[in-house]
Amino acid sequence: MTLRQDGIPDPCQASRALRRESFFRLALLTCLTGAVCVSACSNEAPAGSSTGGVHTTGSNATGGAATGGTTGTTQTMGGSATGGTATGGKAGMPQTIGGSATGETATGGSAGMPQTIGGSATSGTATGGSAAGGTTEATGGSSTGGASGTGGSATGGSATGGSATGGIGTGGKATGGAATGATATGGTALGGTTTTGGAKNTGGTTSFGGTASTGALAATPPMGWNSWNKFGGSVTDTLVRGIADAMVSSGMQAVGYQYINIDDMWQASNRDSSGNIVPDNTKFPNGMKALADYVHGKGLKLGLYSDRGTKTCAGKPGSYSYEAKDAQTYASWGVDYLKYDNCSPAAGSNIQTDYTNMANALKATGRPIVFSICAWWFYTWETSIGQLWRTGTDIVDSWTEDPSKSSTKGHNFLALLDNNGGWSSRYSDASYGSPGLAQYAGPGHWNDPDMLEVGNGGMTDTEYQSHFSLWAIMAAPLIAGNDVRNMTAATKNILTNADVIAVDQDPLGIQGKPISTSTTLEVWSKKLSGDQTYAVVLFNRTEASAAITVTWSSLGMTSTSATVRDLWSHTDLGPTATQYTATVPSHGVVMLKVVGG
Ligand code: GLA
Numbered sequence: 258m259t260l261r262q263d264g265i266p267d268p269c270q271a272s273r274a275l276r277r278e279s280f281f282r283l284a285l286l287t288c289l290t291g292a293v294c295v296s297a298c299s300n301e302a303p304a305g306s307s308t309g310g311v312h313t314t315g316s317n318a319t320g321g322a323a324t325g326g327t328t329g330t331t332q333t334m335g336g337s338a339t340g341g342t343a344t345g346g347k348a349g350m351p352q353t354i355g356g357s358a359t360g361e362t363a364t365g366g367s368a369g370m371p372q373t374i375g376g377s378a379t380s381g382t383a384t385g386g387s388a389a390g391g392t393t394e395a396t397g398g399s400s401t402g403g404a405s406g407t408g409g410s411a412t413g414g415s416a417t418g419g420s421a422t423g424g425i426g427t428g429g430k431a432t433g434g435a436a437t438g439a440t441a442t443g444g445t446a447l448g449g450t451t452t453t454g455g456a457k458n459t460g461g462t463t464s465f466g467g468t469a470s471t472g473a474l475a476a477t478p479p480m481g482w483n484s485w486n487k488f489g490g491s492v493t494d495t496l497v498r499g500i501a502d503a504m505v506s507s508g509m510q511a512v513g514y515q516y517i518n519i520d521d522m523w524q525a526s527n528r529d530s531s532g533n534i535v536p537d538n539t540k541f542p543n544g545m546k547a548l549a550d551y552v553h554g555k556g557l558k559l560g561l562y563s564d565r566g567t568k569t570c571a572g573k574p575g576s577y578s579y580e581a582k583d584a585q586t587y588a589s590w591g592v593d594y595l596k597y598d599n600c601s602p603a604a605g606s607n608i609q610t611d612y613t614n615m616a617n618a619l620k621a622t623g624r625p626i627v628f629s630i631c632a633w634w635f636y637t638w639e640t641s642i643g644q645l646w647r648t649g650t651d652i653v654d655s656w657t658e659d660p661s662k663s664s665t666k667g668h669n670f671l672a673l674l675d676n677n678g679g680w681s682s683r684y685s686d687a688s689y690g691s692p693g694l695a696q697y698a699g700p701g702h703w704n705d706p707d708m709l710e711v712g713n714g715g716m717t718d719t720e721y722q723s724h725f726s727l728w729a730i731m732a733a734p735l736i737a738g739n740d741v742r743n744m745t746a747a748t749k750n751i752l753t754n755a756d757v758i759a760v761d762q763d764p765l766g767i768q769g770k771p772i773s774t775s776t777t778l779e780v781w782s783k784k785l786s787g788d789q790t791y792a793v794v795l796f797n798r799t800e801a802s803a804a805i806t807v808t809w810s811s812l813g814m815t816s817t818s819a820t821v822r823d824l825w826s827h828t829d830l831g832p833t834a835t836q837y838t839a840t841v842p843s844h845g846v847v848m849l850k851v852v853g854g
Contacts, residue, residue: 474627475644476700477762479594479734481516481560482509483708486652486738490522490571493540494548501552503742510557512755513762514737516594516627517552518560524573534563534574534583549591560594560627561587565611566601576615577603584618587626594627595619609638616642629705629734635694645703645734648694649676652707652738654715656844670716670724671798677706678731678770678781698732698768705734712739712748719845722825723796725751726846729761730769730783730794756824757848760785760792769794772811778841780807789814789853792824797841808836809853816853824848 482500484492501517504510523545525535536545549559563583564575576583576597587595597615602608612630619626630639630646639646653668677694694704706728711721728735737752744752760783769783769792781794791812795805809819821830821837825848830837839847 473701474625475703477764477766478703478732479516479627479645479736480514481518482514482737482741483518483520485520486708486710487713487740492519492523494543497548498551499742501555501557504557505555507741507744507749508753509741512753512758516558516560518594518596518736520562520596521569521571522573523561526573528574532579532582534579534586545590553591558593559591560596561592562596562598564598564600565608565615567603568601570598570600575601577606577611580614580618581621584615584622588622588624592626594629596629596631599632608632609636612639613642640697640702644701645705647705647707649673649706652710654710654713656716656720670710673706674727677704677733678727693770695768695770698766700764700766703732703734704768706731708736708738710738711751712744717844718747718751719842721751723844723846726757726794726848727781727796729757730781730792732761732766732768735761754825756827756850760824778803778805780805780811782812787852789816791851793849793851795839795841795847797843797845800843802840802842804838805841806836806838809851812851814853819851819853822850824850
């Protein structure tokens with residue numbers, strides 16, 4: 258693989274640009290939530306909080322909190338917050354509109370007389386407005402790709418459930434009124450008190466495994482298999498069909514694995530005379546459409562691979578300047594996922610432009626195709642164009658550093674773990690900055706520390722258990738990279754652990770982080786959906802077994818007592834006060850689900 262070492266942009270500059278862009282996008286979004294607002298926006302009050310008047314707009318904050326006007330006569334509107342909290346106006350007479358928030362929480366206006374409209378959140382949580390009394394109407398918050406949209410509540414009025422695209426919608430509640438249940442497009446809907454037509458999982462708890470098959474892409478981290486780690490260039494039609502069969506017969510499909518992804522070297526060495534990308538007809542004699550049909554017939558999905566440059570990393574034709582043509586070809590074959598690599602950039606090309614061109618070309622096909630960005634290093638612009646992006650270089654099936662690779666910042670499992678999930682001080686690349694990459698993860702957009710090596714032989718089963726547990730607590734894509742046709746019982750047991758997979762696939766989509774000060778005997782935590790509910794990984798990097806303790810207060814739990822489940826022994830350990838201590842084997846983990854109360 259040729260690594261591009263140059264051209265890494267100033268991350269602060271990129272992040273500043275993103276913030277600016279987000280602000281303008283969110284301002285527009287807020288305005289679009291109501292017709293009154295659209296006209297009022299043109300004479301919007303300057304940033305800051307004001308009292309009275311026709312229209313007050315809350316402060317706009319980056320990384321902070323914005324609170325809407327408090328007593329607008331006609332309309333109050335929450336501010337826009339990037340990475341913070343936006344709270345809608347309160348006590349606006351005819352209308353209050355919740356703030357817009359990116360990455361955090363937007364809360365709708367409250368107690369507006371005729372109408373309150375919930376905030377809108379991108380990758381955060383939106384809570385609908387609440388309206389009390391009279392002829393009121395409350396419209397739930399809307400959340401795009403975010404954690405949840407919760408319906409408004411109305412007493413004596415009507416409430417419309419929150420709507421979530423690629424997130425979770427919780428049904429609206431109404432007392433003495435009418436409630437329409439949540440709708441989820443490609444996401445998950447948890448039934449409300451009264452739910453009419455919740456699109457997915459009505460009235461139930463969410464189940465992992467991609468039950469939401471239409472609409473928003475990658476509402477939970479993608480799960481599947483990829484040919485590269487085990488088979489490299491030896492990928493064929495026969496292999497892919499055999500893997501698809503085994504995904505079903507091994508039980509992997511039943512616990513959520515879905516995508517069968519063909520990596521590099523499926524292509525012929527040259528495009529056809531019309532410039533179309535074509536498969537190597539020795540390896541794929543039936544063509545890609547027939548293979549996609551076979552994979553779809555198993556209830557699975559098919560992924561392909563290409564590159565933003567003139568050639569792929571293995572020297573096959575890249576998609577540079579053929580983006581629209583290739584995207585149309587993939588769509589016509591029935592491709593569901595595209596991994597897009599970063600080798601052989603064309604002279605004078607720009608990495609962001611190249612990736613954006615393919616993202617747009619995929620969208621233009623009208624077919625939902627997951628866009629997996631494989632640009633190796635993390636760039637903030639990736640978060641708005643792809644569903645997942647790599648956060649380091651290629652994984653090597655090894656616990657320890659491979660000295661021959663150390664100049665490329667480390668490929669082994671621990672190095673990728675630290676790049677993707679650690680605090681800034683643990684990063685091999687300090688430019689990521691605190692608090693790390695976890696802030697960019699959420700429904701529809703995931704950090705990708707690279708594909709799994711579980712079962713490929715370079716590590717012990719204890720180390721593979723750690724690899725799988727830590728990928729799960731980081732809400733990483735779970736893309737198996739082994740020969741699933743021939744797995745040991747231990748490998749299968751790791752890859753199909755439904756308790757651990759449920760942590761990865763938790764619908765809130767929060768990426769867990771290390772919370773311990775120790776960097777050798779570590780405690781990792783991930784907030785799960787459900788009150789006071791957390792996943793915990795106790796991880797021992799040392800060469801001897803050791804006791805590791807997690808305290809409930811360190812998780813942010815308010816309860817002093819909690820029930821504990823061991824997710825590898827599958828045993829409920831019962832109520833435990835204050836903390837839990839386990840003896841953790843060298844290089845191993847103990848993984849827990851902890852519920853306070
Ligand atoms: C790069 C990618 C790998 C793999 C190979 C294929 O190295 O990072 O994941 O796709 O190319 O050539």
